[in-house]
Amino acid sequence: MDDRRRTPLYLARASYRRRRLIDAQRLLPIFLFLLYLIPLLWGDEATNTPVGDGARGYVHVFSVWFGAIVIAGLITRALRREDRRHETDQTIDQTPAVDFENGS
């Protein structure tokens, strides 16, 4: 889809904020995934500890997991607040679109 064609160049401040929140939300899983994989780097045959490093790995994975949930909750709350404040703002989803392929 061609984004340039249907959204104005400058967005109102509110919808700008909303878009950045959505960006953050989309990136969150990627950060979560990377952080959650860190224990795979801990320990190996050379250090004589198992990959994942036992209890440390357990604590790490669950802390990262919980942190991500908290952040997700905060982002959701902020998004809902934005939505409620600008219920009438219609810059994003309401623009009608023509996107028919030209029958090639």
Add this chain to the structure above:
Amino acid sequence: MGKRVLLIEDEPNIIEAIRFILSRDGWSVEIQSDGARAIDAVRTKHPDIVILDVMLPGMSGFEILRLLRQDPAHADLPILMLTARGQKKDRDLAQSYGVSAFMTKPFSNADMLETVRSLVAQAHQTSKDVTPDEAAAESIENG
């Protein structure tokens, strides 16, 4: 006299009245109540006169009249039309199709008898002697 009338009508009480009036006068009266079979009845029974009602089941009286007149064998057949609606445009329509006489219900018995008699008498005077066999042959061709 032994003349034959074909009465095409579906109201049983009116049939009975007309049959009584005419047979008392010496006519033999045959009945056909179904509009769709009226034309066949005319062809097979060779009546001297047809009394035709307008509102009939199967086919309207006007339609029967039109079809009969299209057939040269029945071009001169006396046809008396009866209607209970009595509007002028019905009369005009019947005339344009070539009706011999037109009566509005309710009629007086005397008028009815008089009209039937005079129509048959007229037809006799002007008839070009068409034999029944020829008429039948022609109607088969047309059919």
Add this chain to the structure above:
Amino acid sequence: MLSFNVLVLACLCYASFLFVVAFWAEQRAKRGRLGWLKSPWIYTLSLSIYCTAWTFYGAVGYAARSGLEFATIYMGPTMVMIGWWWILRKLVHIGRSQRITSIADLISSRYGKSTVLGVLVTVLAVIGTTPYIALQLQSVALSFAVFSQAGNEGVTGAATLPDLNVTALWVAAGLSLFAILFGTRNLDANERHHGVVTAIALEAIVKFIGLLAVGVFVVWGIGGGMADMLARIDASPVSQVDLDGTRFITLTLLSGAAFLTLPRMFQVLVVENADEDHLFTAGWAFPLYMFGMSLFVIPIAVVGLNVLPEGSNPDMFVLTLPLNYDQHALATLSFLGGFSSATSMVIVAAIALSTMVSNHIVVPLWLSSRKDSATYSGDIRAVVLLARRVSIAVVLALGYFYFRLSGGSEALAAIGLISFTGLAQVLPAMLGGIFWRGATRTGAIMGLCLGFTVWAYTMFLPSFGAAAGFSTQVLDNGPWGITQLRPQALFGITGVDPVVHAVVWSLALNSAVFILGSLMSFPRPVERLQGAQFVNVFDHSGPARGWSLGRVEAEDLLVMAQRIIGSAEAQSLFQNEAKAQGKKGYLPDPTPAFMDGLERKLAGSVGAATAHAMLGQITDGAAVSVEDLMAVANETAQMLEHSNQLEAQSNELARTARKLREANEKLTEISIQKDAFLSQISHELRTPMTSIRAFSEILRDAGTSGTKLDEASLARFSGVIHDEAQRLTRLLDALLDLSVLESGQVFLTWERHDLHDVIEHAIEATGQGLDGADLQIKRDLSSEHIILDTDADRLAQVFINLISNARKYCQAETPVLHIKTRRQGLNIQIDFIDNGQGIPEQKQSVIFEKFSRLGDEAKAGGAGLGLAICSEIAHNLGGSISYLPAQGGAGFRIDLPQTRQLP
């Protein structure tokens, strides 16, 4: 000691409690008082069917064997939920706007309402889910066994040990009963299964508390708190397991994919979703739920391995640990938690699968078996519901037989992942379908088939071992010694974990073929329309159309709609549409927009492909062509240029034009009738008068001229005069009655009456008992007892007229008249429906006019005033009478207010 019987009793009590809760929720929903039942929390809890018995019991076993790896199964869905619920949001939005009934329906609908794809996904889902159901049955059976062993240790030994098979059979039977009772109440995807959802939300709480309680007991009851627990973990063999990086990553992604594609998850996520905004809450609350469920898994595994005797089944630690410490209440709670996990999964899976099987396999087969009749005879709803009920039983029976055949083998432990991988094969077609307009049916079919084959070859069939021909010999050397085809080392890729191997190969080949196939094939018009609608679901304010104006009879459509969504709903749908178009009655113009809406409504009951095929039969295949597609494109472009206001105006104009056209048609019809009225009235009056005059003249002549009449003729002729005079009187009475009614000067005696008495009176007056010889009258006596304010004599007059009409005109061999009464809000509807030929459409709008009779009137005897009088009476009583089309005979509906409406 907990006896086995007490446990069974607890279980039965719990199950009956669930029945009560489900029933209560259904009742509340019926009364429209859902309240908190449709809150986002219920939605979030219903998602918890992701956590099955495989989680409740299996996660601990998994952790005991592979350490932290178990967390991957919950991390995947967490990632989807916390950040990527816009995928879900799009799915939910599509699901609602297209009335999707299942994941098979989604795929089928997206790719041009394809039957083939519907069947493919359904088969895949059944094959992939059956073992999973078996797993649930096994875990419930095992948990029973654990208890009874514990209970019987000191008593009699193995004598009273319950048979696992019997337990599983009872569980399967109970679950299918529940699923049938609460899962097949209604057909429409948009009417949700509140009972089921509420029950599984309750079960979600029970299993959460169960597992958490065991965890707390293990950490603070057996162990010495969190710090002590960490030390224990470090010392435990659980943390000595090396994590396998590729497996770790693969399983995380796989579980994320399966979260979207598992039929039961699709059911709760999309089909049962009542409000898109619920995703906001579920986005963080459901990951929190999974977090809670996973938190104590490792501690339980560590302590279990530590405390319990060597060789104890780690899959049952959740039960055996509390039992070991004689914590019977806790053990029972934990048992109920496990029971909840298993039952909720099985119920939802059975409902989801039965929807797919009935919509994509049974109904199409049933329809094609009776293709000869374009207007379907028989109630399709009954067929679909029966198909669903039977499917539920069959799915559970399959699960049970799988359980029996596999004999509770170790293979079941791996079933979770096998099932995940199989269903993940739908992912490329699903994501491609909602994000890429270029995705085609051909690509989707090819991808699915190949992915399915590879999965079956590398993972599913080998799990059966030698029984399926996959002996160690084949696994090691490949079939017929072709090493390139070794099932767990395709094309010579060795040394990879078998699960990773199967996931990577199947999904990679699946996606590659899907993309290639899509790029190289060309979609059909319907596919392109659907593709555009799915991908741009948020942009299209109105749906694109799928139907061009063909020769469609609105009446045929109504007949079909009634058979799928029920007569009351279909009638109100058609009536509303007709009203929106500015028309009266029940038959709107079959505009493309209406056809499209109707198709979607039907799709909510029988799936998109079937609904499309059924409408296609009626419309003579007048579905979209390329020209229509271009027309739609142009139309959409024009819509951009016009403002909404303009559009509204043109709609208004169209509506007015339609109204005018209808009014004009009616005026012409009426002016012809006015003309006819005079000649009619003349005819009606003159015909009896003719007989009267003719016979009275005969009698008079007989008196004056002396020609004698015999006695019999005399009696006959005066009898005719008498009868015809009476006929005249009746006609004049009717005319008078009508003119009084029309002028509104009629005097009505308003009293409270039981409708039943009025009908009874009318039937008596027409000389018809319930078992009348010529016309059979069928009634539902129980529904007739409605008290209403009315003029009983006038109302009975209407009924008498309708009954005698049915008697006169109904041409059926054994004429039957159905009288149905029902309450509709503040109104009462009384339907008179016979089984004759009905009234042709062009006559339907004039039958309530004066002197309008059908065809040849003479033998009917009446003057054609009956229905006109009925209509006037109904009007005077504050209601209306209308012709009810598409009832398989002539149908009349009388609408009356229950209480008198003062003007």
